Amino acid sequence: MIIVMHPDARQADIAAVEAKIRAHGLDVHISRGTERTLIGAVGDERKLDPEMFDPLPGVERSLHILKPYKLVAREWHKASTVIDVAGVKIGGDDVQVIGGPCSVETPPQMDAAAAAVAAAGARLMRGGAFKPRTSPYAFQGKGVEGLTMLKDAAGKHGLPIVTELMDVRMLDTFLAQGVDVIQIGTRNMQNFDLLKEVGKVDVPVILKRGMSATIAEWLMAAEYVAAGGNHKIILCERGIRTFETAYRNVLDVTAVPVLKKETHLPVIVDPSHAGGKAWMVPALSCAAVAAGADGLLIEVHPCPTEAWCDADQALTPAEFAALMTRLDAVARAVGRTLGASSRPAAADVETAFA
Ligand code: PEP
Ligand code: MN
Numbered sequence: 001m002i003i004v005m006h007p008d009a010r011q012a013d014i015a016a017v018e019a020k021i022r023a024h025g026l027d028v029h030i031s032r033g034t035e036r037t038l039i040g041a042v043g044d045e046r047k048l049d050p051e052m053f054d055p056l057p058g059v060e061r062s063l064h065i066l067k068p069y070k071l072v073a074r075e076w077h078k079a080s081t082v083i084d085v086a087g088v089k090i091g092g093d094d095v096q097v098i099g100g101p102c103s104v105e106t107p108p109q110m111d112a113a114a115a116a117v118a119a120a121g122a123r124l125m126r127g128g129a130f131k132p133r134t135s136p137y138a139f140q141g142k143g144v145e146g147l148t149m150l151k152d153a154a155g156k157h158g159l160p161i162v163t164e165l166m167d168v169r170m171l172d173t174f175l176a177q178g179v180d181v182i183q184i185g186t187r188n189m190q191n192f193d194l195l196k197e198v199g200k201v202d203v204p205v206i207l208k209r210g211m212s213a214t215i216a217e218w219l220m221a222a223e224y225v226a227a228g229g230n231h232k233i234i235l236c237e238r239g240i241r242t243f244e245t246a247y248r249n250v251l252d253v254t255a256v257p258v259l260k261k262e263t264h265l266p267v268i269v270d271p272s273h274a275g276g277k278a279w280m281v282p283a284l285s286c287a288a289v290a291a292g293a294d295g296l297l298i299e300v301h302p303c304p305t306e307a308w309c310d311a312d313q314a315l316t317p318a319e320f321a322a323l324m325t326r327l328d329a330v331a332r333a334v335g336r337t338l339g340a341s342s343r344p345a346a347a348d349v350e351t352a353f354a
Pocket of ligand 1: 102128132164184185186187208238270273
């Protein structure tokens with residue numbers, strides 16, 4: 001059972017709910033978010049009933065959640081969660097695009113990438129400073145220096161930054177460097193210690209789908225983050241492993257509507273790591289937005305042929321700008337808008353064509 005406390009519930013109200021749950025022999029899990037506290041009763045729920053909690057001071061409502069994942073389930077939170085990333089809203093009417101290179105390489109590369117991302121109208125920038133590479137001999141990322149390069153380049157265009165955290169020991173550095181969104185990559189989706197640590201901070205998290213994870217496993221991983229008190233979680237479908245070898249991964253478009261039904265969290269799609277080839281990215285991006293994705297994570301490099309990592313799948317600045325225009329049309333076709341900093345508002349375009 002989950003007991004949703006009022007945003008202004010007092011500590012004494014929370015303690016009273018906790019005492020009541022314990023008196024019935026169940027365990028208590030308290031998730032203190034920045035907006036509200038959620039109290040989970042863990043154990044034989046048949047002993048509890050919403051009527052026991054609803055009249056208590058500070059309780060907004062209580063309910064039994066049938067799913068194994070609780071805090072992230074849409075069952076108790078019918079409205080879609082909108083996450084504010086330094087003023088950019090993810091999960092609302094706007095479809096947000098996060099663009100940038102696979103990895104941070106040099107200041108000129110990052111400056112050119114940031115300029116391209118901003119010019120195309122995307123609102124957030126990505127770039128890996130710590131790279132999870134299959135080979136220990138491959139480029140491992142620029143590390144802390146890379147975080148600075150990303151922050152500096154993106155900052156010149158007012159773009160919040162998204163970057164991958166692989167090791168809990170780097171979390172404090174990420175916070176100190178002002179990382180706006182912490183990305184947990186596919187290889188760490190079930191790194192439970194890492195999930196617990198990012199669950200303790202007040203920074204939005206993009207949780208990528210494990211390459212062989214079921215939707216239930218993925219949502220349980222998100223539950224780890226939420227259970228720690230960080231409710232700002234964005235799920236990212238990035239393709240799954242199948243028997244098919246014609247592309248890097250299979251983009252599971254079906255996951256988008258299924259997740260939207262199962263969870264209130266925003267869902268975005270990474271078409272770059274799904275297809276693995278730049279030419280596939282536009283079609284997969286359009287499919288994702290048409291299916292209801294709240295955003296896209298797209299690799300863009302000023303000169304893809306010279307990229308130090310994932311060269312085959314990066315878009316050029318021109319390809320990215322052209323894709324943004326197509327996505328604008330797809331977003332409108334499904335009743336959304338493309339969150340873009342420098343694109344004309346829908347109303348202006350209609351006037352222009354009137
Ligand atoms: C990435 O986005 O840079 C990345 C490594 O992706 P994934 O974890 O999905 O492979
Ligand atoms: Mn990559």
